[in-house]
Amino acid sequence: MNKILLIIKREYLTRVKKKSFVIMTILGPLLMAGLIIGPALLTQVEDTELKTIVIVDSSHIMKNVIPNTKYLRFIHTADADLNKIKKDFKNSEFYAVLYIPHVVLSYPGVQLYSNKQPNIDIIMHISNSLEKEIERLKLKKEGVDENMLKSIKTSVNVKTIKWTDEGKEKESHTGFTMVVGIVSGILIYFFIFMYGAQVMRGVIEEKISRIVEIIVSSVKPFQLMLGKIIGVAMVGLTQFFLWIILTLIIVTAIQSAIFPDTKTLMPTKSNHSQTLVKTENTGTLDESTKIGDKDIKEFKQAFNNIDMIDLWVMVGSFLFYFVGGYLLYASLFAAIGSAVDSEADTQQFMMPVTIPLILSIILLQNIIMYPEGSLAFWFSIIPLTSPVVMMVRIPFGVPYWQITLSAVILILSFIGSTWMAAKIYRTGILMYGKKVNYKELWKWLRYRN
Amino acid sequence: MEIFRAEKITKKFINHIALDNVDVSVNKGSIFGLLGPNGAGKTTFIRIINQIIAPDSGNLFYDGASLRLHNTKDFGYLPEERGLYKKMKVGEQSLYLAQLKGLSKAEAIKKLKYWFEKFEITSWWDKKAEELSKGMQQKVQFIITVLHEPKLLIFDEPFSGFDPINTNLIKQEILNLKQNGTTIIISTHNMSSVEELCDDILLINQAKNILSGSISDIRKAYKTNTYEISFSGQVNMLEATLRYQYEILNHTTEHDKHHVTIKILDDSLTTNQLISSLIPLGNIISFNEKIPGMSDIFIQVVEKTNNLDSNK
Numbered sequence: 058m059n060k061i062l063l064i065i066k067r068e069y070l071t072r073v074k075k076k077s078f079v080i081m082t083i084l085g086p087l088l089m090a091g092l093i094i095g096p097a098l099l100t101q102v103e104d105t106e107l108k109t110i111v112i113v114d115s116s117h118i119m120k121n122v123i124p125n126t127k128y129l130r131f132i133h134t135a136d137a138d139l140n141k142i143k144k145d146f147k148n149s150e151f152y153a154v155l156y157i158p159h160v161v162l163s164y165p166g167v168q169l170y171s172n173k174q175p176n177i178d179i180i181m182h183i184s185n186s187l188e189k190e191i192e193r194l195k196l197k198k199e200g201v202d203e204n205m206l207k208s209i210k211t212s213v214n215v216k217t218i219k220w221t222d223e224g225k226e227k228e229s230h231t232g233f234t235m236v237v238g239i240v241s242g243i244l245i246y247f248f249i250f251m252y253g254a255q256v257m258r259g260v261i262e263e264k265i266s267r268i269v270e271i272i273v274s275s276v277k278p279f280q281l282m283l284g285k286i287i288g289v290a291m292v293g294l295t296q297f298f299l300w301i302i303l304t305l306i307i308v309t310a311i312q313s314a315i316f317p318d319t320k321t322l323m324p325t326k327s328n329h330s331q332t333l334v335k336t337e338n339t340g341t342l343d344e345s346t347k348i349g350d351k352d353i354k355e356f357k358q359a360f361n362n363i364d365m366i367d368l369w370v371m372v373g374s375f376l377f378y379f380v381g382g383y384l385l386y387a388s389l390f391a392a393i394g395s396a397v398d399s400e401a402d403t404q405q406f407m408m409p410v411t412i413p414l415i416l417s418i419i420l421l422q423n424i425i426m427y428p429e430g431s432l433a434f435w436f437s438i439i440p441l442t443s444p445v446v447m448m449v450r451i452p453f454g455v456p457y458w459q460i461t462l463s464a465v466i467l468i469l470s471f472i473g474s475t476w477m478a479a480k481i482y483r484t485g486i487l488m489y490g491k492k493v494n495y496k497e498l499w500k501w502l503r504y505r506n
Numbered sequence: 507m508e509i510f511r512a513e514k515i516t517k518k519f520i521n522h523i524a525l526d527n528v529d530v531s532v533n534k535g536s537i538f539g540l541l542g543p544n545g546a547g548k549t550t551f552i553r554i555i556n557q558i559i560a561p562d563s564g565n566l567f568y569d570g571a572s573l574r575l576h577n578t579k580d581f582g583y584l585p586e587e588r589g590l591y592k593k594m595k596v597g598e599q600s601l602y603l604a605q606l607k608g609l610s611k612a613e614a615i616k617k618l619k620y621w622f623e624k625f626e627i628t629s630w631w632d633k634k635a636e637e638l639s640k641g642m643q644q645k646v647q648f649i650i651t652v653l654h655e656p657k658l659l660i661f662d663e664p665f666s667g668f669d670p671i672n673t674n675l676i677k678q679e680i681l682n683l684k685q686n687g688t689t690i691i692i693s694t695h696n697m698s699s700v701e702e703l704c705d706d707i708l709l710i711n712q713a714k715n716i717l718s719g720s721i722s723d724i725r726k727a728y729k730t731n732t733y734e735i736s737f738s739g740q741v742n743m744l745e746a747t748l749r750y751q752y753e754i755l756n757h758t759t760e761h762d763k764h765h766v767t768i769k770i771l772d773d774s775l776t777t778n779q780l781i782s783s784l785i786p787l788g789n790i791i792s793f794n795e796k797i798p799g800m801s802d803i804f805i806q807v808v809e810k811t812n813n814l815d816s817n818k
Contacts, residue, residue, distance in 0.1 A: 063605050071594060267589030271650065274556045274583035275606040277575075487558070489587060500520045 060276045061284045068259065068288025073295065082296055086303035093304075094311050108152035108179070110169075113139045115159040118194065123155075123186040129179065131155075143170060155183065165191055235425060238452040241375045242445040244297075246418055249382050249444070250411075252293040253390040257403065259285050260394030260486070269486045278483035283475075286387045290380070374451050377464060382444025385471040386410065392478035395485030396493045396501075405494075413441035421449060428453035438463050440470035477502060509534040509689050510555070510658060515564035517550055524550040525561070526713040532658075532691060532706070537684055539704035539721075540693040541800075543808055546710045548693045549586060552662055555691070556583045568658070579608045582656035586663045586693075588647050590635035597631035600650055607654040614653070621649040625675075640667045648676060652683065659683065659690045665699060677703065697801035707800075711808050712815065721800070728803050731770040732796040733780065737788040738763055747783055751775055764788070767796070 072078055109130045114120065123131050142154055153171035161167065167187065169175055196203055260282075263269040272281055393406040417436060424433040428450045437447040437455070443463045447455070484501040485493070510532040517525040524547045532538045542548050553559045555566070557575060566573035568580070591599050597618070604614035622628045625645055635643060644667045652659065664680070665673045680703060684690060694700060700707065701721065709717035717724065732755065739762060748754060748768065756767035770780060777795070784790060798806075 060606055063602065067602050071591075262591075266592050267585075267587045268591055270558070270585035270587055271583070271589075271603060271647070272606065273558050274581065274585070275578060275603070275608075278558075483559075487553070487587075504519075 061280050061287075064276065064281060064284025065288040065291070068285050069291050069295075072255070072289070072292045078292070078296070082299050083303070085296070085300045086307050089300065089304045090307040090311065093308055109150060110153045110155055110179075111137075111142060111149075111151050112155045112157065113137050113142065114157045116157050116161045117159070119157050119161070119187065119190065122190045123183055126182065129182065146170070146172070153179075157187075161187075162191060162194060235452060237371065238449040239421065239425065241371075241379075242421065242449040243418070245375075245379050245382055245444050245448055246414060248293055248297070248379060249386045249414060252289050252383060253386045255292070256286055256289050256387045257390040257394035258400065259289065260391050260482070261397065261400055261403075264395065264486050264489075265399065273483075273486070278486060279479045282388070282391050282479055282482050286384065286391060289387065290383055293383075371451065374460065375448060378444040378448050378467070381464070381467045381471060385440060385444075385467065385474050386414070388471065388475040388478035392481040392485070392498075395482040396488075396498060397485075398490065402492075413439075414445070417442040417445040420446065424449050428455075434459070438466060440467045443467055480504070507534045508532065509569055510691075511567040512551075512555070513565045513567075515551065515554060515561045515566070517547075517554065517559070517561045523713045525554070525710075527564075528708075528710065528713075528715050530708055530715075530718070532689060534689055535684065535687050536705040537680070537690045537692060537703050539700045539707035540691055540710070541695075541700065541707055541804060542710035547713045548710060549662060551710070552583075552585075552660055552691070552693060555660060556581060579654070580657045582607075582651040582654065582659045584647060584651040584659075584661045584664055586666075588644075590643055590646065592636040593634055595631070596633050596635055596638065596646055599635065600646060600653075603650045604653050609654050617653050618649070621653060625649065641669060641672055644668055645672065648679070652679070655688075657688060659688055661690065661692045661694075663694055664692060665694065665696055673699075697799065697804060700800050709804065709807060711811050714811075716811050717803070717807050724803060725797050725800070728798045728806070729795065730798070731773070733768050733770070733777070734792075734794045734796050735766050735768060735784060736763060736791040737766070737784075738791055739788050744787055747787060752780070763791070 105128060107128055107130065109132060111132045111134060112119070112123065114133060114135050117135050120133050120135070125131055139154070139156055142149070142151075146154065152173070153169050153175055156168040156170065158164070158167070165187070167183070169180070169183065193203065196206065263272070263281075269281075276284075389410050393403055393410065396406065397403050420432065420436060420442075423430075424436070424446055427433060433446065433450055436442040437450050437459065440463075444467070447460070447463050451460070480502050481498055484504055491497075508531050510530070512528065512530040515525050515528045515530075516523070528547075528551065530538075530551075540548050540551065550559070554561050557573065557578060568574075568577050590596070594602075600618050601611065601614050604618065605611060609617070619628075622631065627642070627645060630638065630642065630646070635646075638646070648664070651661075661680075664676060668676060677699065680690060680692075692700075692703065704721055706720045707718065707724065708715060719727075744757070744764075744766065745754065751770065751772040753769045753771055754766060755769055756765070758765045768780070770777075777793075781790070781793060
């Protein structure tokens with residue numbers, strides 16, 4: 058036991074002290090923080106140039122309909138000569154010319170002329186403003202009361218409520234839990250791949266440096282293999298832990314540095330301009346703020362309403378499948394590493410090991426769509442795919458017997474695979490210069506220790 | 507006194523037999539040579555002694571009891587295929603390997619210091635193994651093998667990769683260890699060092715024990731009753747005198763010196779009788795019995811079993 062600890066310690070320390078580990082640990086959170094902050098940051102970076110757009114309004118009904126914004130100024134002309142303005146455009150200071158034809162009410166369509174490509178904000182601003190006005194005019198023409206229309210506008214909110222096995226009713230939050238499930242599934246996938254491969258490389262390194270026979274004269278090959286698998290797992294857990302902490306620190310730091318006055322990272326500018334538009338048409342303001350509040354409230358609810366028990370089930374099963382899946386694959390990777398003389402020779406054995414893992418990622422979409430379908434069921438029971446697939450399914454609610462079955466099978470399989478890998482490993486590490494195939498591996502499995 | 511014994515060790519791999527009923531007995535405090543051509547099964551046997559692999563049948567005894575896994579702490583093993591972690595510092599990995607053998611950290615550091623100073627390699631402590639030459643690495647490996655003061659040392663080709671100076675250094679260390687009561691098993695192809703170091707040997711060929719015993723007994727058994735005699739002056743009547751019971755294998759003359767190799771054909775004749783019949787012939791300068799070297803015996807025995815095998 059003491060010897061396994063020594064091995065774990067060495068495997069852990071040599072990897073953690075490596076430059077590549079330190080670099081990855083720092084780079085990872087920067088990338089993640091970039092992904093989180095980047096989009097929010099980009100919406101902050103906007104076109105601050107003041108643009109003047111001249112409106113040629115042949116319909117004569119669109120005066121003061123399009124409001125000015127911080128960076129957009131509209132000059133309304135009713136009867137200007139469009140062709141002349143177009144001709145003089147080069148010498149003018151205008152950004153664009155908006156032509157509103159006189160038939161705009163019956164054939165809603167306008168033209169925006171410019172020698173630049175107007176951005177989507179400008180286009181949306183114009184179309185929103187005009188749509189509102191045309192709708193208003195049409196309603197008026199048909200004699201429909203605007204307030205009445207507002208009162209009949211309905212939005213139906215479908216809440217999904219699940220009965221638990223005890224007959225309790227529980228609100229489920231498909232959107233939120235789906236994300237949690239997918240993220241944990243993908244994390245498990247990456248963890249297995251990255252650190253499983255590290256185990257394999259470690260085994261190959263010991264084999265080609267020829268130190269392995271010196272080591273197995275003091276410890277059992279099984280101890281060496283297990284120590285390596287556990288040591289590398291701890292390196293992985295350390296890295297993930299540091300990533301989470303560092304990402305949180307970086308995000309918080311950048312958030313307080315760049316958005317000191319806002320509390321959320323939601324893009325704020327578009328909301329802002331929308332509100333501006335809506336102040337023009339009194340009455341809509343209340344509604345829009347209400348909707349915004351409702352969104353936030355629902356999101357918060359989704360967060361808070363996750364039962365503590367549910368949360369622990371999530372965290373518990375994540376850790377279980379995280380570790381279980383890793384152990385299953387790492388022992389297979391160790392066996393592969395022991396059978397070859399260099400990393401280049403691993404290809405033929407890697408294929409059957411990586412295919413189930415990749416398959417489980419490919420199937421994700423289908424499993425999210427039909428979390429209780431037979432495909433989802435079987436792939437969450439088969440141990441080679443269950444760590445990823447079951448993690449994605451669990452947020453949708455999986456019967457306990459299925460989780461238990463899948464967990465028991467996973468435990469049995471990693472015990473089995475470790476046992477099998479150990480047999481291949483202890484023969485493989487002492488076998489040099491031999492081209493190994495599956496037939497050979499099968500023989501090794503049958504050797505007496 | 508016997509410290510290690512192997513009885514009827516058999517190990518089969520799927521397509522060939524690596525060891526077939528091999529028996530070994532190693533005396534405490536002796537140096538035991540394990541010899542054999544390439545692929546004879548030596549490394550398999552050594553791995554079985556170190557309990558890295560298990561025999562299919564046969565029994566192993568250490569210090570009077572069945573060999574157990576915990577005995578490995580009494581063993582020191584220098585494998586033929588040996589190396590170090592390339593990226594790890596020499597001191598660090600020596601410490602790690604010593605601790606794996608069961609030494610405490612403090613003990614390991616103390617002993618490593620002693621050996622590093624003895625071999626004058628203290629400056630290597632913080633170097634990575636990949637910065638050392640092969641010979642330098644071999645020195646470190648030797649230290650790692652003997653550091654925990656094992657009672658039984660197993661060296662597989664200990665001299666490969668060493669220059670003559672370091673070979674002598676290692677030989678001297680092996681003899682020192684023997685003097686301190688350590689039992690040593692050496693597997694090597696270097697026959698002169700076998701003659702120099704070993705007390706007993708086992709010669710394996712094609713998985714079988716083909717020759718074993720003490721070196722002196724074996725060499726005696728393989729002697730051919732051949733003598734090398736040098737005369738000075740005129741040698742007359744040599745052929746006539748030695749016609750019947752003797753055979754003259756070789757006769758060279760160098761100025762007025764004669765070197766004659768003579769084989770006694772009649773076992774009942776003693777060397778004294780040979781000498782007395784030579785005295786009248788001339789002035790004897792030297793008289794030596796020609797004892798075969800281990801190298802000759804090795805080749806002779808291995809070829810004989812190979813021929814037997816191909817005749818079958």
